[in-house]
Amino acid sequence: xxxxxxxxxxxxxxxxxxxxxxxxxxxxxxxxxxxxxxxxxxxxxxxxxxxxxxxxxxxxxxxxxxxxxxxxxxxxxxxxxxxxxxxxxxxxxxxxxxxxxxxxxxxxxxxxxxxxxxxxxxxxxxxxxxxxxxxxxxxxxxxxxxxxxxxxxxxxxxxxxxxxxxxxxxxxxxxx
Amino acid sequence: xxxxxxxxxxxxxxxxxxxxxxxxxxxxxxxxxxxxxxxxxxxxxxxxxxxxxxxxxxxxxxxxxxxxxxxxxxxxxxxxxxxxxxxxxxxxxxxxxxxxxxxxxxxxxxxxxxxxxxxxxxxxxxxxxxxxxxxxxxxxxxxxxxxxxxxxxxxxxxxxxxxxxxxxxxxxxxxx
Numbered sequence: 001x002x003x004x005x006x007x008x009x010x011x012x013x014x015x016x017x018x019x020x021x022x023x024x025x026x027x028x029x030x031x032x033x034x035x036x037x038x039x040x041x042x043x044x045x046x047x048x049x050x051x052x053x054x055x056x057x058x059x060x061x062x063x064x065x066x067x068x069x070x071x072x073x074x075x076x077x078x079x080x081x082x083x084x085x086x087x088x089x090x091x092x093x094x095x096x097x098x099x100x101x102x103x104x105x106x107x108x109x110x111x112x113x114x115x116x117x118x119x120x121x122x123x124x125x126x127x128x129x130x131x132x133x134x135x136x137x138x139x140x141x142x143x144x145x146x147x148x149x150x151x152x153x154x155x156x157x158x159x160x161x162x163x164x165x166x167x168x169x170x171x172x173x174x175x176x
Numbered sequence: 177x178x179x180x181x182x183x184x185x186x187x188x189x190x191x192x193x194x195x196x197x198x199x200x201x202x203x204x205x206x207x208x209x210x211x212x213x214x215x216x217x218x219x220x221x222x223x224x225x226x227x228x229x230x231x232x233x234x235x236x237x238x239x240x241x242x243x244x245x246x247x248x249x250x251x252x253x254x255x256x257x258x259x260x261x262x263x264x265x266x267x268x269x270x271x272x273x274x275x276x277x278x279x280x281x282x283x284x285x286x287x288x289x290x291x292x293x294x295x296x297x298x299x300x301x302x303x304x305x306x307x308x309x310x311x312x313x314x315x316x317x318x319x320x321x322x323x324x325x326x327x328x329x330x331x332x333x334x335x336x337x338x339x340x341x342x343x344x345x346x347x348x349x350x351x352x
Contacts, residue, residue: 001290002324003288003290003295003322003323004320004323005318005320006319006329008329009222011321011329012294012319012320013296013331014193014214014338015349016193016215016216037215037217038190039213039214039215039225040190041306041309042307042309043186044186046185051215051217072188072189112179114177115177118189119188126306128302128311128313130218131221131223133218142181143185144181144188145179145182145188146177146178150180150182150187153183153187154343155189157191157345158347162191163352164191164340166331167330170352171334172349172350172351173348173350174350175348176251176254176347176348
């Protein structure tokens with residue numbers, strides 16, 4: 001191994017999970033944003049965070065409503081994930097455009113994406129301003145998961161086939 | 177797909193990248209902590225964050241020195257990663273224990289881990305208290321990478337074989 005200083009510094013980073021985050025406007029119209037800046041913060045209380053550019057439509061929706069849902073897509077949703085990451089909800093209904101199905105959440109107003117294998121219903125508890133982005137901390141109020149992926153209460157991630165990304169290259173997981 | 181409310185709510189989550197974070201005490205002794213709460217926050221300025229329990233030895237080291245290095249391990253370092261995540265640097269020298277090699281960083285005092293394929297040298301710019309943890313935001317001052325993994329300035333992640341985890345199960349990536 002020969003360590004070098006790379007020309008493209010931002011190339012040196014981890015692969016990160018892709019999530020589809022749903023939110024609503026003040027007329028209860030829903031939107032979806034594809035994010036790869038998602039992280040779990042704490043198991044108990046169950047907290048997660050997402051990081052969104054100020055200019056994105058979903059940024060103001062989540063700021064105003066104080067709620068969002070984190071939906072976990074499998075690789076079967078790769079095209080839908082790309083659509084939700086490349087157009088703005090200001091202009092189109094992303095559920096229609098990406099052929100996804102909204103279903104009611106238990107504890108928050110934004111819908112779940114039916115085709116995703118897992119969902120975290122979140123209420124914003126904290127915000128951190130980071131230059132031109134907001135880091136939203138969310139408390140998870142309810143979770144749901146595709147029952148076929150549970151083995152003795154454990155989520156079978158290999159079967160779930162999550163999407164991961166780095167620099168717009170997409171991957172899934174495999175056993176070591 | 178049949179959505180259910182799981183018994184083990186914390187099972188519903190993304191897989192996350194594993195990183196080895198290095199830091200130093202006030203006598204320049206170095207320590208390593210294994211973390212799976214790491215996220216990139218922004219490409220320009222290049223910002224990342226890590227989330228650490230207050231009680232961990234590295235928490236106070238990073239709080240006091242204001243510096244840390246994020247080191248990316250490949251699956252060849254699975255055992256070292258487990259050692260650095262299961263013992264405390266208060267008691268032992270983790271570099272010796274895990275058979276890892278410290279080498280000098282360019283811009284910060286904590287060392288790089290030679291055996292890791294990529295490194296981010298970070299200075300703490302912000303802290304957010306989240307119950308019993310601190311979210312440290314770090315500005316990346318310098319990066320280095322295994323030159324054999326770069327193809328036209330792009331990091332070949334498939335060749336790098338990063339470690340990912342969820343609920344102490346470990347994975348790597350594969351093409352979709």
